[in-house]
Amino acid sequence: MQFKSGMEVVYRERRMEVLDASGDTVTLIARTDSGEIYECKATELTLATDRPLPLAPAEASAWQEWDQYAQAARKILAAQTPAEKKQRYEESSEQLGLSLRTMQRKVRQFRIQGTVSAMKPEKSGRRTGVRLLLPKVEEIIATQLNERWLKETKPSLTDAIEHIHKECRKFQCPLPSPTTIRHRASQLDEYERIRRREGAKAAKYKLTPMTGSFEVWKLLEYVQIDHTLADVLLVSEFDQTIVIGRPWVTLAIDVKSRMVVGVYISLEPPSAISVGMCLAHAILPKSDFLATLGIDGEWPVHGVMLLVHADNAREFHSEALQNGCTDIGIDLQNRPVDAPHYGGIIERLIGTFMGKCRLLPGSTQRNVVERGDYDAERDARMTLSAFKAFFVNEIVRGYHVTRHRTLDVPPLMKWRELAAEHNAGRPLPSGYAPWQIPVLFYPFAMRCIRRTGIEFGGRFYWADELTEWVGRKEKCAIHFHPGDASKVYLRGPSGAIVVALHTKGDTRCIAFEELRLQRQRNAALSEAPELLAYKDAGLDFRDANTNQAIASTKAAHRAAAIQKTREAQTRDVPLPSSSTPPQSPASTVLVFDRDIRDFGTYRKSA
Structure with missing residues (x-):
């Protein structure tokens, strides 16, 4: 054509x-x-x-007039002879109030397109796309935009405008206005502009169509899982004046019903443990979990899912996680690299709940710009347990009972409808019981059973079933829930799972990570400068006191030794008597000498 x-x-x-x-x-x-x-x-x-393009309101009002032009054009084009066509031209021009030349142009437009919208009058003024700049100026603009603006560092267009003006002055060309240069930049190919300034990945996801969908037929046939750092600061369970940071949330969603199947909230960064904890929560019934948080609600989701879809983070490639999933028949798959749209459902769910977090005191918002002057650390009030209760309540009595845009019904109603048609999820394989799920997914550590109990995480745990193991040197695998330091799990002497409770009866669901942070804070208290200075002064006093005692004791011993020596020497020398005959001058006499080590002694003298 x-x-x-x-x-x-x-x-x-x-x-x-x-x-x-x-x-x-x-x-x-x-x-x-x-x-x-x-x-x-x-x-x-x-x-x-x-x-045809959608009509603007002003165009819709003029549609009747354009339809009259189109009908006249059809009559003219249907004429059999030149004379008849000329006559119809004259009649139509007179009826419509148009000049003959305008009528001819309307007929030509209708002949090309054959639609009523083709009768739309052309814009007055300069034709779109006409450029009046000199070719050399256009060349300078194109070159400078390509070399200085289309770069990954995303430089400002102002810098490119300055260089364009510099080059134009160099070649003595008229300077284009900044508005013209910005218009030229906006006319560049959109895909190429984004690719050069933001990368090929950004260009692909902004301009490449991503239509289509995938079909899921059963509940728990396809589950998506991912993590996020919650937009809120938490305070310590032990001292609510201390901010301990933002919690990590791991969520899993059933694609068919859009029900949240599992959640895990902790202070630890994402790991294979957090994934396993979320999957374990998804598989097990949740009535006890809701009762622990004091929430009266319905969360009927439980069972073994068929496929779990995750991104390519390292924690989703853990060998232990792969083995645990394979053991009970879960297919763990990873989405293609650089293809985040495959996880769009879980990403939207996370976005929904992060919006809920901004209702809490201490919310960090999405970024610094949105936070503005709000001091999140000053207003932080939520503990980890309080945040868990808030988050789960938003799931059970908020999200699950709110109309979903894709389903057109609340997720809970969709779950009930589909669960009535067929069983929701698969039961655990034969030979497995619910108490074995912690063994599959919970982390563990090796410990000995002592008389004082099982020492783990700075605490002691005990169960009466472990009495016969006391004194054995073999270590046992102690499984634990990272978010609940009130108990640990192990396989007892009979082979059954034993729940060992905290020996001091602490039943609070305190995370092991928070206990570790508390121990660190307590240890830091002993390193306070004023305490260290006080301790150093005590050491100085101890050293001075000890040295003084040593010196005084040495002096006392020295004086005692001198006294004993004097007494001994005095007893050994006979005193002279009147009956003793005088000795000759040549005879030897004893003379007392004080010059030797300050000790008195006798020496012979001729």
Whole structure:
């Protein structure tokens, strides 16, 4: 088909207008405000006669007038002879109040497109796509936009405008206005602009159609799972003046009914443990869980799902997680790399609940801009247990009973409807009981059974069934729920699962991570500067007191030794008597000498 200027065509699912057609190459302009220019082959185009654009309100009011033009054009084109056609031209022009030339143009437009919308009057003024800048200026603009603006660092267009003006002055060309340059930038190919400035992935997801859907026929046939960091700051269970950070939430959703099948909330970052905990929660009945949180509600979802779909994070590739899923018949699959739209259902669910988190005191909002001057840390009030109760309540008595846009009914009603048709999920394989689920998915550590109980996480646990194991050197696998430090699980001497409770009777659902943080805070108290200074002063006093005692004791011992020596020497020397005959001058006498070590002694003297 031969295309002509002014014809409306469809190219790449978009309605455009032909600017020029030469040979097999056709130049098009988009029917949008941006007015992008495209070049393509004529074989890629189709006429837009069967795809009229939606009419604006002003155009709808003028539709009757355009219909009159179209009827007149049909009559003129149906004429058999030139004379008859000339006569109908004159009659139609007179009836419609148009000049003969205008009537001829209307007929030509109708002959090309054959629709009433083709009678729409053309815009007055300069034709769209006409450029009045010098070719050299256009070349400078195109070059500078390509080299300085279409970059991954996303530079400002202002910098490119400055360089364009510099190059124009260099070649003595008239300076284009910043508005003109910005208009040229907006006319660049949208896909290429996003690809160059934001990356191919962003261009693909912004401009590539992603239509279609997949069918799921049964409940728990297809489950999606993912994590997110909640937009709220929590405080400690032990001291509510201490902020302990934002919790991580792991959610799993049944695609068929849109029911939340499992949830796990903790302070630890995502790991294979959090995935396993969420799956264990999804498989088991939830009545006891709701009672623990003090929530009176209905959450009928439980059973072994057929397939779990997750992203490519490392925690979803854990060998232990894979083995646990395989053991009870769960197919754990990962979505294709760089294809987040495959997890769109769980992503939208997470977005819904993060919006709920912004109702809480201490909400961090989505980003710093939205938070503004709000001090989230100052207003933090929710503990981890309180946040769990809030979040689960929003699931059970909020999301599950609210009309879902895709289902057109609340998820709970959809679950009841489908559950009445067939069994919801598969039962556990033969040989498995609900108490074995913790063994499959809960983390474990090896510990010895002592007289004082099982020491784990800085606490002691005990069960009467473990009495006969006391004193054994073999270690046992102690399974634990990271979010509940009130009890641990192990297989007892009889082979059955034994629940060992905290020896001090603490039944609160405190996370092991929070206990660890509390121990760290307690340890930090002993490192306070004032306490360390006080301790150092005590050490100095101890050293001074000890040194003084040592010195005084040494002095006392020295004095005692001198006294003993004097007494001993005095007893050994005979005193002279009157009956003793005088000795000759050459005889030896004893003389007391004080010069040797300050100790008195006698030496012989001639």
